[in-house]
Amino acid sequence: MSDLTEHLSRLGLDSTETVAYARLLTCGPVVPAELATATGRTEPAIRLALGRLGELGLVRELADGTTVPVQPGGGVDLLGLERQAEVRAAQAAALNAYDLFRRSVWTQPADNVVEVVTGRSSILARSDLAESSASHQIRRFDTPPYHRPNTIANPQELENLARGVEYRVVYARVSVERREYYEGNIKPSIAAGELARVLPTVPAKMTIVDRRLALVSLPATEAAVNSAVMVVHPSSLLLALEGLFDLAWRASFPVHLGGRVPSSLSPGERRLVALLSAGMTDEKIAELLGISRRTLVRRMEKLMSLAGTTSRFQLALHASRHGWL
Known part of the structure:
Protein backbone atom coordinates (compact mmCIF):
# COMPACT_ATOMS: atom_id res chain seq x y z
CA MET A 1 0.00 0.00 0.00
CA SER A 2 3.04 2.31 0.13
CA ASP A 3 2.48 3.61 -3.40
CA LEU A 4 -1.20 4.29 -2.66
CA THR A 5 -0.43 6.27 0.50
CA GLU A 6 2.29 8.19 -1.36
CA HIS A 7 -0.15 9.20 -4.11
CA LEU A 8 -2.86 10.15 -1.60
CA SER A 9 -0.32 12.23 0.33
CA ARG A 10 0.51 14.12 -2.85
CA LEU A 11 -3.18 14.91 -3.18
CA GLY A 12 -3.25 16.48 0.29
CA LEU A 13 -4.27 13.76 2.76
CA ASP A 14 -2.25 13.65 5.98
CA SER A 15 -0.52 10.51 7.23
CA THR A 16 -3.36 9.36 9.48
CA GLU A 17 -5.92 9.83 6.72
CA THR A 18 -3.86 7.92 4.16
CA VAL A 19 -3.09 5.06 6.57
CA ALA A 20 -6.74 4.83 7.64
CA TYR A 21 -8.00 4.76 4.05
CA ALA A 22 -5.40 2.20 2.96
CA ARG A 23 -6.32 -0.03 5.90
CA LEU A 24 -10.04 0.21 5.10
CA LEU A 25 -9.28 -1.11 1.62
CA THR A 26 -7.85 -4.32 3.11
CA CYS A 27 -10.53 -5.20 5.64
CA GLY A 28 -14.28 -5.31 6.12
CA PRO A 29 -16.38 -2.68 7.89
CA VAL A 30 -14.72 -1.60 11.16
CA VAL A 31 -15.48 0.76 14.01
CA PRO A 32 -13.02 3.59 14.78
CA ALA A 33 -11.59 1.78 17.81
CA GLU A 34 -10.70 -1.27 15.70
CA LEU A 35 -9.18 0.91 13.00
CA ALA A 36 -7.13 2.77 15.60
CA THR A 37 -5.73 -0.53 16.90
CA ALA A 38 -4.98 -1.77 13.39
CA THR A 39 -3.15 1.42 12.36
CA GLY A 40 -1.42 2.29 15.63
CA ARG A 41 -3.17 5.66 15.82
CA THR A 42 -5.27 7.04 18.65
CA GLU A 43 -9.02 6.71 18.39
CA PRO A 44 -9.61 10.53 18.42
CA ALA A 45 -7.11 10.90 15.55
CA ILE A 46 -8.85 8.16 13.59
CA ARG A 47 -12.26 9.75 14.13
CA LEU A 48 -10.93 13.06 12.81
CA ALA A 49 -9.40 11.27 9.81
CA LEU A 50 -12.65 9.44 9.06
CA GLY A 51 -14.52 12.73 9.25
CA ARG A 52 -12.21 14.27 6.66
CA LEU A 53 -12.42 11.18 4.43
CA GLY A 54 -16.20 11.28 4.72
CA GLU A 55 -16.30 14.94 3.68
CA LEU A 56 -14.29 14.01 0.58
CA GLY A 57 -16.66 11.17 -0.30
CA LEU A 58 -14.03 8.46 0.16
CA VAL A 59 -15.73 6.59 3.03
CA ARG A 60 -19.16 6.34 4.63
CA GLU A 61 -20.45 5.29 8.02
CA LEU A 62 -22.97 2.43 8.15
CA ALA A 63 -25.97 2.24 10.46
CA ASP A 64 -24.11 -0.02 12.92
CA GLY A 65 -21.33 2.56 13.40
CA THR A 66 -18.77 0.85 11.18
CA THR A 67 -17.03 2.59 8.28
CA VAL A 68 -16.37 1.33 4.75
CA PRO A 69 -14.64 2.87 1.69
CA VAL A 70 -16.77 3.95 -1.27
CA GLN A 71 -16.06 4.39 -5.00
CA PRO A 72 -13.35 7.11 -4.87
CA GLY A 73 -13.77 8.92 -8.18
CA GLY A 74 -15.48 12.02 -6.81
CA GLY A 75 -13.22 12.28 -3.77
CA VAL A 76 -10.03 12.02 -5.82
CA ASP A 77 -11.36 14.65 -8.24
CA LEU A 78 -12.05 16.97 -5.30
CA LEU A 79 -8.53 16.50 -3.97
CA GLY A 80 -7.17 17.27 -7.42
CA LEU A 81 -9.15 20.51 -7.55
CA GLU A 82 -7.76 21.50 -4.15
CA ARG A 83 -4.20 20.93 -5.41
CA GLN A 84 -4.93 23.09 -8.47
CA ALA A 85 -6.09 25.85 -6.14
CA GLU A 86 -2.83 25.49 -4.20
CA VAL A 87 -0.81 25.83 -7.41
CA ARG A 88 -2.69 29.02 -8.31
CA ALA A 89 -2.21 30.34 -4.78
CA ALA A 90 1.52 29.55 -4.95
CA GLN A 91 1.75 31.37 -8.26
CA ALA A 92 0.04 34.45 -6.82
CA ALA A 93 2.16 34.37 -3.65
CA ALA A 94 5.40 34.04 -5.63
CA LEU A 95 4.55 36.91 -7.94
CA ASN A 96 3.37 39.11 -5.05
CA ALA A 97 6.54 38.39 -3.10
CA TYR A 98 8.69 39.24 -6.10
CA ASP A 99 6.76 42.46 -6.68
CA LEU A 100 7.38 43.47 -3.05
CA PHE A 101 11.06 42.58 -3.45
CA ARG A 102 11.38 44.75 -6.56
CA ARG A 103 9.63 47.71 -4.92
CA SER A 104 11.31 47.61 -1.51
CA VAL A 105 14.62 45.73 -1.78
CA TRP A 106 16.07 45.83 -5.27
CA THR A 107 15.24 48.60 -7.72
CA GLN A 108 17.37 47.42 -10.63
CA PRO A 109 15.70 48.27 -13.96
CA ALA A 110 13.23 45.53 -14.99
CA PRO A 149 0.50 25.75 -35.81
CA ASN A 150 1.42 23.63 -38.84
CA THR A 151 4.22 21.68 -37.18
CA ILE A 152 3.57 19.06 -34.51
CA ALA A 153 6.94 17.35 -33.98
CA ASN A 154 9.73 18.81 -31.85
CA PRO A 155 13.02 17.53 -33.32
CA GLN A 156 15.06 19.76 -31.00
CA GLU A 157 13.72 17.94 -27.96
CA LEU A 158 14.48 14.56 -29.48
CA GLU A 159 18.02 15.72 -30.25
CA ASN A 160 18.47 17.05 -26.71
CA LEU A 161 17.15 13.84 -25.16
CA ALA A 162 19.58 11.84 -27.29
CA ARG A 163 22.51 13.83 -25.88
CA GLY A 164 21.38 13.40 -22.27
CA VAL A 165 19.29 16.51 -21.52
CA GLU A 166 16.51 15.64 -19.05
CA TYR A 167 12.99 16.79 -19.93
CA ARG A 168 10.24 17.11 -17.34
CA VAL A 169 6.98 18.28 -18.90
CA VAL A 170 3.61 18.97 -17.25
CA TYR A 171 0.92 18.93 -19.95
CA ALA A 172 -2.44 20.60 -19.71
CA ARG A 173 -5.06 17.93 -20.32
CA VAL A 174 -6.20 19.73 -23.48
CA SER A 175 -2.76 19.07 -24.99
CA VAL A 176 -2.92 15.34 -24.31
CA GLU A 177 -6.49 15.20 -25.63
CA ARG A 178 -5.46 16.53 -29.07
CA ARG A 179 -4.93 13.31 -30.99
CA GLU A 180 -2.56 14.73 -33.62
CA TYR A 181 -0.44 16.42 -30.95
CA TYR A 182 -0.38 13.32 -28.76
CA GLU A 183 0.64 11.10 -31.69
CA GLY A 184 3.12 13.49 -33.31
CA ASN A 185 4.74 15.14 -30.31
CA ILE A 186 3.95 13.69 -26.90
CA LYS A 187 4.22 9.97 -27.66
CA PRO A 188 7.56 10.20 -29.58
CA SER A 189 9.02 12.41 -26.84
CA ILE A 190 8.02 9.98 -24.08
CA ALA A 191 9.43 7.10 -26.12
CA ALA A 192 12.72 9.03 -26.36
CA GLY A 193 12.91 9.51 -22.58
CA GLU A 194 10.77 12.52 -21.68
CA LEU A 195 9.25 12.41 -18.18
CA ALA A 196 5.65 13.50 -18.75
CA ARG A 197 2.82 14.36 -16.37
CA VAL A 198 -0.60 15.96 -16.75
CA LEU A 199 -2.86 18.40 -14.90
CA PRO A 200 -6.34 19.58 -15.89
CA THR A 201 -4.79 23.02 -16.52
CA VAL A 202 -1.39 24.66 -16.10
CA PRO A 203 -0.92 28.27 -14.95
CA ALA A 204 1.10 29.46 -17.98
CA LYS A 205 3.07 28.37 -21.01
CA MET A 206 6.61 28.09 -19.70
CA THR A 207 9.98 26.57 -20.52
CA ILE A 208 12.81 26.71 -17.96
CA VAL A 209 16.23 26.05 -19.48
CA ASP A 210 18.69 24.61 -16.96
CA ARG A 211 18.61 27.25 -14.20
CA ARG A 212 19.59 30.07 -16.55
CA LEU A 213 16.35 31.45 -17.98
CA ALA A 214 12.63 30.89 -18.44
CA LEU A 215 10.37 31.69 -21.38
CA VAL A 216 6.84 32.50 -20.24
CA SER A 217 3.64 33.40 -22.09
CA LEU A 218 -0.09 33.16 -21.46
CA PRO A 219 -2.02 29.96 -22.27
CA ALA A 220 -4.84 29.93 -24.79
CA THR A 221 -7.47 30.27 -22.07
CA GLU A 222 -6.11 33.71 -21.16
CA ALA A 223 -4.70 35.12 -24.39
CA ALA A 224 -6.54 35.24 -27.70
CA VAL A 225 -3.27 35.89 -29.55
CA ASN A 226 0.07 34.64 -28.25
CA SER A 227 2.08 37.61 -29.50
CA ALA A 228 4.70 38.04 -26.77
CA VAL A 229 7.02 35.93 -24.65
CA MET A 230 8.81 37.05 -21.49
CA VAL A 231 12.41 35.87 -21.15
CA VAL A 232 13.20 35.79 -17.42
CA HIS A 233 16.88 35.93 -16.51
CA PRO A 234 18.49 34.80 -13.21
CA SER A 235 16.61 36.55 -10.42
CA SER A 236 14.17 35.95 -7.59
CA LEU A 237 11.44 35.75 -10.22
CA LEU A 238 13.21 32.87 -11.94
CA LEU A 239 13.54 31.09 -8.58
CA ALA A 240 9.81 31.61 -7.99
CA LEU A 241 8.97 30.13 -11.40
CA GLU A 242 11.14 27.11 -10.62
CA GLY A 243 9.27 26.65 -7.35
CA LEU A 244 5.93 26.93 -9.15
CA PHE A 245 6.97 24.20 -11.60
CA ASP A 246 8.19 21.88 -8.85
CA LEU A 247 4.91 22.28 -6.95
CA ALA A 248 2.86 21.54 -10.08
CA TRP A 249 5.07 18.53 -10.89
CA ARG A 250 4.37 17.00 -7.46
CA ALA A 251 0.62 17.54 -7.88
CA SER A 252 0.42 16.08 -11.42
CA PHE A 253 -0.18 12.56 -12.71
CA PRO A 254 2.20 10.41 -14.84
CA VAL A 255 1.59 9.99 -18.57
CA HIS A 256 4.47 7.55 -19.12
CA LEU A 257 4.92 3.92 -18.12
CA GLY A 258 7.43 2.67 -15.60
CA GLY A 259 9.97 -0.11 -15.87
CA ARG A 260 7.86 -2.99 -14.53
CA VAL A 261 4.96 -3.00 -17.00
CA PRO A 262 4.22 -6.60 -18.05
CA SER A 263 6.00 -7.56 -21.26
CA SER A 264 2.83 -9.32 -22.45
CA LEU A 265 1.05 -6.00 -22.97
CA SER A 266 0.79 -4.78 -26.56
CA PRO A 267 1.88 -1.22 -27.45
CA GLY A 268 -1.79 -0.20 -27.60
CA GLU A 269 -2.48 -1.66 -24.15
CA ARG A 270 0.56 0.12 -22.75
CA ARG A 271 -0.68 3.45 -24.09
CA LEU A 272 -4.14 2.67 -22.69
CA VAL A 273 -2.70 2.24 -19.19
CA ALA A 274 -0.75 5.51 -19.47
CA LEU A 275 -3.81 7.46 -20.64
CA LEU A 276 -5.98 5.87 -17.96
CA SER A 277 -3.53 6.95 -15.25
CA ALA A 278 -3.55 10.49 -16.67
CA GLY A 279 -7.29 10.78 -16.00
CA MET A 280 -8.55 10.57 -19.58
CA THR A 281 -12.17 9.55 -20.13
CA ASP A 282 -13.01 6.32 -21.96
CA GLU A 283 -14.24 8.33 -24.95
CA LYS A 284 -11.03 10.34 -25.18
CA ILE A 285 -8.82 7.25 -24.73
CA ALA A 286 -10.66 5.51 -27.58
CA GLU A 287 -10.21 8.59 -29.77
CA LEU A 288 -6.50 8.96 -29.00
CA LEU A 289 -5.86 5.26 -29.66
CA GLY A 290 -8.00 5.29 -32.81
CA ILE A 291 -10.17 2.38 -31.65
CA SER A 292 -13.89 1.82 -31.09
CA ARG A 293 -15.49 1.98 -27.67
CA ARG A 294 -16.17 -1.77 -27.91
CA THR A 295 -12.49 -2.50 -28.56
CA LEU A 296 -11.55 -0.27 -25.65
CA VAL A 297 -13.90 -2.19 -23.34
CA ARG A 298 -12.35 -5.49 -24.44
CA ARG A 299 -8.82 -4.23 -23.83
CA MET A 300 -9.82 -2.80 -20.46
CA GLU A 301 -11.38 -6.11 -19.45
CA LYS A 302 -8.18 -7.92 -20.43
CA LEU A 303 -6.06 -5.53 -18.37
CA MET A 304 -8.37 -5.79 -15.35
CA SER A 305 -8.25 -9.59 -15.60
CA LEU A 306 -4.44 -9.49 -15.75
CA ALA A 307 -4.31 -7.17 -12.73
CA GLY A 308 -7.04 -9.00 -10.81
CA THR A 309 -9.17 -5.86 -10.50
CA THR A 310 -12.82 -5.06 -11.18
CA SER A 311 -12.83 -1.32 -12.02
CA ARG A 312 -10.81 1.23 -13.98
CA PHE A 313 -9.88 2.97 -10.69
CA GLN A 314 -8.55 -0.27 -9.18
CA LEU A 315 -6.65 -0.91 -12.42
CA ALA A 316 -4.98 2.50 -12.19
CA LEU A 317 -4.08 1.85 -8.54
CA HIS A 318 -2.68 -1.57 -9.43
CA ALA A 319 -0.58 -0.03 -12.20
CA SER A 320 0.80 2.53 -9.77
CA ARG A 321 1.51 0.05 -6.95
CA HIS A 322 3.25 -2.46 -9.21
CA GLY A 323 5.56 -0.05 -11.02
CA TRP A 324 3.69 0.09 -14.33
CA LEU A 325 3.74 3.91 -14.14
Whole structure:
Protein backbone atom coordinates (compact mmCIF):
# COMPACT_ATOMS: atom_id res chain seq x y z
CA MET A 1 0.00 0.00 0.00
CA SER A 2 3.04 2.31 0.13
CA ASP A 3 2.48 3.61 -3.40
CA LEU A 4 -1.20 4.29 -2.66
CA THR A 5 -0.43 6.27 0.50
CA GLU A 6 2.29 8.19 -1.36
CA HIS A 7 -0.15 9.20 -4.11
CA LEU A 8 -2.86 10.15 -1.60
CA SER A 9 -0.32 12.23 0.33
CA ARG A 10 0.51 14.12 -2.85
CA LEU A 11 -3.18 14.91 -3.18
CA GLY A 12 -3.25 16.48 0.29
CA LEU A 13 -4.27 13.76 2.76
CA ASP A 14 -2.25 13.65 5.98
CA SER A 15 -0.52 10.51 7.23
CA THR A 16 -3.36 9.36 9.48
CA GLU A 17 -5.92 9.83 6.72
CA THR A 18 -3.86 7.92 4.16
CA VAL A 19 -3.09 5.06 6.57
CA ALA A 20 -6.74 4.83 7.64
CA TYR A 21 -8.00 4.76 4.05
CA ALA A 22 -5.40 2.20 2.96
CA ARG A 23 -6.32 -0.03 5.90
CA LEU A 24 -10.04 0.21 5.10
CA LEU A 25 -9.28 -1.11 1.62
CA THR A 26 -7.85 -4.32 3.11
CA CYS A 27 -10.53 -5.20 5.64
CA GLY A 28 -14.28 -5.31 6.12
CA PRO A 29 -16.38 -2.68 7.89
CA VAL A 30 -14.72 -1.60 11.16
CA VAL A 31 -15.48 0.76 14.01
CA PRO A 32 -13.02 3.59 14.78
CA ALA A 33 -11.59 1.78 17.81
CA GLU A 34 -10.70 -1.27 15.70
CA LEU A 35 -9.18 0.91 13.00
CA ALA A 36 -7.13 2.77 15.60
CA THR A 37 -5.73 -0.53 16.90
CA ALA A 38 -4.98 -1.77 13.39
CA THR A 39 -3.15 1.42 12.36
CA GLY A 40 -1.42 2.29 15.63
CA ARG A 41 -3.17 5.66 15.82
CA THR A 42 -5.27 7.04 18.65
CA GLU A 43 -9.02 6.71 18.39
CA PRO A 44 -9.61 10.53 18.42
CA ALA A 45 -7.11 10.90 15.55
CA ILE A 46 -8.85 8.16 13.59
CA ARG A 47 -12.26 9.75 14.13
CA LEU A 48 -10.93 13.06 12.81
CA ALA A 49 -9.40 11.27 9.81
CA LEU A 50 -12.65 9.44 9.06
CA GLY A 51 -14.52 12.73 9.25
CA ARG A 52 -12.21 14.27 6.66
CA LEU A 53 -12.42 11.18 4.43
CA GLY A 54 -16.20 11.28 4.72
CA GLU A 55 -16.30 14.94 3.68
CA LEU A 56 -14.29 14.01 0.58
CA GLY A 57 -16.66 11.17 -0.30
CA LEU A 58 -14.03 8.46 0.16
CA VAL A 59 -15.73 6.59 3.03
CA ARG A 60 -19.16 6.34 4.63
CA GLU A 61 -20.45 5.29 8.02
CA LEU A 62 -22.97 2.43 8.15
CA ALA A 63 -25.97 2.24 10.46
CA ASP A 64 -24.11 -0.02 12.92
CA GLY A 65 -21.33 2.56 13.40
CA THR A 66 -18.77 0.85 11.18
CA THR A 67 -17.03 2.59 8.28
CA VAL A 68 -16.37 1.33 4.75
CA PRO A 69 -14.64 2.87 1.69
CA VAL A 70 -16.77 3.95 -1.27
CA GLN A 71 -16.06 4.39 -5.00
CA PRO A 72 -13.35 7.11 -4.87
CA GLY A 73 -13.77 8.92 -8.18
CA GLY A 74 -15.48 12.02 -6.81
CA GLY A 75 -13.22 12.28 -3.77
CA VAL A 76 -10.03 12.02 -5.82
CA ASP A 77 -11.36 14.65 -8.24
CA LEU A 78 -12.05 16.97 -5.30
CA LEU A 79 -8.53 16.50 -3.97
CA GLY A 80 -7.17 17.27 -7.42
CA LEU A 81 -9.15 20.51 -7.55
CA GLU A 82 -7.76 21.50 -4.15
CA ARG A 83 -4.20 20.93 -5.41
CA GLN A 84 -4.93 23.09 -8.47
CA ALA A 85 -6.09 25.85 -6.14
CA GLU A 86 -2.83 25.49 -4.20
CA VAL A 87 -0.81 25.83 -7.41
CA ARG A 88 -2.69 29.02 -8.31
CA ALA A 89 -2.21 30.34 -4.78
CA ALA A 90 1.52 29.55 -4.95
CA GLN A 91 1.75 31.37 -8.26
CA ALA A 92 0.04 34.45 -6.82
CA ALA A 93 2.16 34.37 -3.65
CA ALA A 94 5.40 34.04 -5.63
CA LEU A 95 4.55 36.91 -7.94
CA ASN A 96 3.37 39.11 -5.05
CA ALA A 97 6.54 38.39 -3.10
CA TYR A 98 8.69 39.24 -6.10
CA ASP A 99 6.76 42.46 -6.68
CA LEU A 100 7.38 43.47 -3.05
CA PHE A 101 11.06 42.58 -3.45
CA ARG A 102 11.38 44.75 -6.56
CA ARG A 103 9.63 47.71 -4.92
CA SER A 104 11.31 47.61 -1.51
CA VAL A 105 14.62 45.73 -1.78
CA TRP A 106 16.07 45.83 -5.27
CA THR A 107 15.24 48.60 -7.72
CA GLN A 108 17.37 47.42 -10.63
CA PRO A 109 15.70 48.27 -13.96
CA ALA A 110 13.23 45.53 -14.99
CA ASP A 111 14.76 45.13 -18.44
CA ASN A 112 17.80 43.55 -16.76
CA VAL A 113 15.56 40.78 -15.41
CA VAL A 114 12.68 40.42 -17.86
CA GLU A 115 13.07 40.73 -21.61
CA VAL A 116 9.94 40.89 -23.79
CA VAL A 117 10.12 39.26 -27.24
CA THR A 118 7.32 40.00 -29.72
CA GLY A 119 6.44 38.73 -33.19
CA ARG A 120 6.15 35.07 -34.19
CA SER A 121 9.48 34.84 -36.04
CA SER A 122 11.38 36.45 -33.17
CA ILE A 123 9.64 34.23 -30.63
CA LEU A 124 10.46 31.09 -32.60
CA ALA A 125 14.09 32.09 -33.04
CA ARG A 126 14.52 32.89 -29.34
CA SER A 127 12.76 29.70 -28.25
CA ASP A 128 14.86 27.54 -30.56
CA LEU A 129 18.08 29.19 -29.37
CA ALA A 130 17.15 28.73 -25.71
CA GLU A 131 16.17 25.06 -26.07
CA SER A 132 19.18 24.12 -28.20
CA SER A 133 21.49 25.67 -25.60
CA ALA A 134 20.25 23.43 -22.75
CA SER A 135 23.06 21.51 -21.08
CA HIS A 136 21.26 19.33 -18.53
CA GLN A 137 17.54 20.00 -18.02
CA ILE A 138 14.37 21.43 -19.54
CA ARG A 139 11.26 21.94 -17.39
CA ARG A 140 8.07 22.87 -19.22
CA PHE A 141 4.39 23.68 -18.87
CA ASP A 142 2.83 22.60 -22.17
CA THR A 143 -0.51 24.12 -23.23
CA PRO A 144 -1.97 25.76 -26.37
CA PRO A 145 -1.58 28.00 -28.29
CA TYR A 146 1.49 26.73 -30.14
CA HIS A 147 3.91 28.95 -32.07
CA ARG A 148 4.14 26.46 -34.94
CA PRO A 149 0.50 25.75 -35.81
CA ASN A 150 1.42 23.63 -38.84
CA THR A 151 4.22 21.68 -37.18
CA ILE A 152 3.57 19.06 -34.51
CA ALA A 153 6.94 17.35 -33.98
CA ASN A 154 9.73 18.81 -31.85
CA PRO A 155 13.02 17.53 -33.32
CA GLN A 156 15.06 19.76 -31.00
CA GLU A 157 13.72 17.94 -27.96
CA LEU A 158 14.48 14.56 -29.48
CA GLU A 159 18.02 15.72 -30.25
CA ASN A 160 18.47 17.05 -26.71
CA LEU A 161 17.15 13.84 -25.16
CA ALA A 162 19.58 11.84 -27.29
CA ARG A 163 22.51 13.83 -25.88
CA GLY A 164 21.38 13.40 -22.27
CA VAL A 165 19.29 16.51 -21.52
CA GLU A 166 16.51 15.64 -19.05
CA TYR A 167 12.99 16.79 -19.93
CA ARG A 168 10.24 17.11 -17.34
CA VAL A 169 6.98 18.28 -18.90
CA VAL A 170 3.61 18.97 -17.25
CA TYR A 171 0.92 18.93 -19.95
CA ALA A 172 -2.44 20.60 -19.71
CA ARG A 173 -5.06 17.93 -20.32
CA VAL A 174 -6.20 19.73 -23.48
CA SER A 175 -2.76 19.07 -24.99
CA VAL A 176 -2.92 15.34 -24.31
CA GLU A 177 -6.49 15.20 -25.63
CA ARG A 178 -5.46 16.53 -29.07
CA ARG A 179 -4.93 13.31 -30.99
CA GLU A 180 -2.56 14.73 -33.62
CA TYR A 181 -0.44 16.42 -30.95
CA TYR A 182 -0.38 13.32 -28.76
CA GLU A 183 0.64 11.10 -31.69
CA GLY A 184 3.12 13.49 -33.31
CA ASN A 185 4.74 15.14 -30.31
CA ILE A 186 3.95 13.69 -26.90
CA LYS A 187 4.22 9.97 -27.66
CA PRO A 188 7.56 10.20 -29.58
CA SER A 189 9.02 12.41 -26.84
CA ILE A 190 8.02 9.98 -24.08
CA ALA A 191 9.43 7.10 -26.12
CA ALA A 192 12.72 9.03 -26.36
CA GLY A 193 12.91 9.51 -22.58
CA GLU A 194 10.77 12.52 -21.68
CA LEU A 195 9.25 12.41 -18.18
CA ALA A 196 5.65 13.50 -18.75
CA ARG A 197 2.82 14.36 -16.37
CA VAL A 198 -0.60 15.96 -16.75
CA LEU A 199 -2.86 18.40 -14.90
CA PRO A 200 -6.34 19.58 -15.89
CA THR A 201 -4.79 23.02 -16.52
CA VAL A 202 -1.39 24.66 -16.10
CA PRO A 203 -0.92 28.27 -14.95
CA ALA A 204 1.10 29.46 -17.98
CA LYS A 205 3.07 28.37 -21.01
CA MET A 206 6.61 28.09 -19.70
CA THR A 207 9.98 26.57 -20.52
CA ILE A 208 12.81 26.71 -17.96
CA VAL A 209 16.23 26.05 -19.48
CA ASP A 210 18.69 24.61 -16.96
CA ARG A 211 18.61 27.25 -14.20
CA ARG A 212 19.59 30.07 -16.55
CA LEU A 213 16.35 31.45 -17.98
CA ALA A 214 12.63 30.89 -18.44
CA LEU A 215 10.37 31.69 -21.38
CA VAL A 216 6.84 32.50 -20.24
CA SER A 217 3.64 33.40 -22.09
CA LEU A 218 -0.09 33.16 -21.46
CA PRO A 219 -2.02 29.96 -22.27
CA ALA A 220 -4.84 29.93 -24.79
CA THR A 221 -7.47 30.27 -22.07
CA GLU A 222 -6.11 33.71 -21.16
CA ALA A 223 -4.70 35.12 -24.39
CA ALA A 224 -6.54 35.24 -27.70
CA VAL A 225 -3.27 35.89 -29.55
CA ASN A 226 0.07 34.64 -28.25
CA SER A 227 2.08 37.61 -29.50
CA ALA A 228 4.70 38.04 -26.77
CA VAL A 229 7.02 35.93 -24.65
CA MET A 230 8.81 37.05 -21.49
CA VAL A 231 12.41 35.87 -21.15
CA VAL A 232 13.20 35.79 -17.42
CA HIS A 233 16.88 35.93 -16.51
CA PRO A 234 18.49 34.80 -13.21
CA SER A 235 16.61 36.55 -10.42
CA SER A 236 14.17 35.95 -7.59
CA LEU A 237 11.44 35.75 -10.22
CA LEU A 238 13.21 32.87 -11.94
CA LEU A 239 13.54 31.09 -8.58
CA ALA A 240 9.81 31.61 -7.99
CA LEU A 241 8.97 30.13 -11.40
CA GLU A 242 11.14 27.11 -10.62
CA GLY A 243 9.27 26.65 -7.35
CA LEU A 244 5.93 26.93 -9.15
CA PHE A 245 6.97 24.20 -11.60
CA ASP A 246 8.19 21.88 -8.85
CA LEU A 247 4.91 22.28 -6.95
CA ALA A 248 2.86 21.54 -10.08
CA TRP A 249 5.07 18.53 -10.89
CA ARG A 250 4.37 17.00 -7.46
CA ALA A 251 0.62 17.54 -7.88
CA SER A 252 0.42 16.08 -11.42
CA PHE A 253 -0.18 12.56 -12.71
CA PRO A 254 2.20 10.41 -14.84
CA VAL A 255 1.59 9.99 -18.57
CA HIS A 256 4.47 7.55 -19.12
CA LEU A 257 4.92 3.92 -18.12
CA GLY A 258 7.43 2.67 -15.60
CA GLY A 259 9.97 -0.11 -15.87
CA ARG A 260 7.86 -2.99 -14.53
CA VAL A 261 4.96 -3.00 -17.00
CA PRO A 262 4.22 -6.60 -18.05
CA SER A 263 6.00 -7.56 -21.26
CA SER A 264 2.83 -9.32 -22.45
CA LEU A 265 1.05 -6.00 -22.97
CA SER A 266 0.79 -4.78 -26.56
CA PRO A 267 1.88 -1.22 -27.45
CA GLY A 268 -1.79 -0.20 -27.60
CA GLU A 269 -2.48 -1.66 -24.15
CA ARG A 270 0.56 0.12 -22.75
CA ARG A 271 -0.68 3.45 -24.09
CA LEU A 272 -4.14 2.67 -22.69
CA VAL A 273 -2.70 2.24 -19.19
CA ALA A 274 -0.75 5.51 -19.47
CA LEU A 275 -3.81 7.46 -20.64
CA LEU A 276 -5.98 5.87 -17.96
CA SER A 277 -3.53 6.95 -15.25
CA ALA A 278 -3.55 10.49 -16.67
CA GLY A 279 -7.29 10.78 -16.00
CA MET A 280 -8.55 10.57 -19.58
CA THR A 281 -12.17 9.55 -20.13
CA ASP A 282 -13.01 6.32 -21.96
CA GLU A 283 -14.24 8.33 -24.95
CA LYS A 284 -11.03 10.34 -25.18
CA ILE A 285 -8.82 7.25 -24.73
CA ALA A 286 -10.66 5.51 -27.58
CA GLU A 287 -10.21 8.59 -29.77
CA LEU A 288 -6.50 8.96 -29.00
CA LEU A 289 -5.86 5.26 -29.66
CA GLY A 290 -8.00 5.29 -32.81
CA ILE A 291 -10.17 2.38 -31.65
CA SER A 292 -13.89 1.82 -31.09
CA ARG A 293 -15.49 1.98 -27.67
CA ARG A 294 -16.17 -1.77 -27.91
CA THR A 295 -12.49 -2.50 -28.56
CA LEU A 296 -11.55 -0.27 -25.65
CA VAL A 297 -13.90 -2.19 -23.34
CA ARG A 298 -12.35 -5.49 -24.44
CA ARG A 299 -8.82 -4.23 -23.83
CA MET A 300 -9.82 -2.80 -20.46
CA GLU A 301 -11.38 -6.11 -19.45
CA LYS A 302 -8.18 -7.92 -20.43
CA LEU A 303 -6.06 -5.53 -18.37
CA MET A 304 -8.37 -5.79 -15.35
CA SER A 305 -8.25 -9.59 -15.60
CA LEU A 306 -4.44 -9.49 -15.75
CA ALA A 307 -4.31 -7.17 -12.73
CA GLY A 308 -7.04 -9.00 -10.81
CA THR A 309 -9.17 -5.86 -10.50
CA THR A 310 -12.82 -5.06 -11.18
CA SER A 311 -12.83 -1.32 -12.02
CA ARG A 312 -10.81 1.23 -13.98
CA PHE A 313 -9.88 2.97 -10.69
CA GLN A 314 -8.55 -0.27 -9.18
CA LEU A 315 -6.65 -0.91 -12.42
CA ALA A 316 -4.98 2.50 -12.19
CA LEU A 317 -4.08 1.85 -8.54
CA HIS A 318 -2.68 -1.57 -9.43
CA ALA A 319 -0.58 -0.03 -12.20
CA SER A 320 0.80 2.53 -9.77
CA ARG A 321 1.51 0.05 -6.95
CA HIS A 322 3.25 -2.46 -9.21
CA GLY A 323 5.56 -0.05 -11.02
CA TRP A 324 3.69 0.09 -14.33
CA LEU A 325 3.74 3.91 -14.14
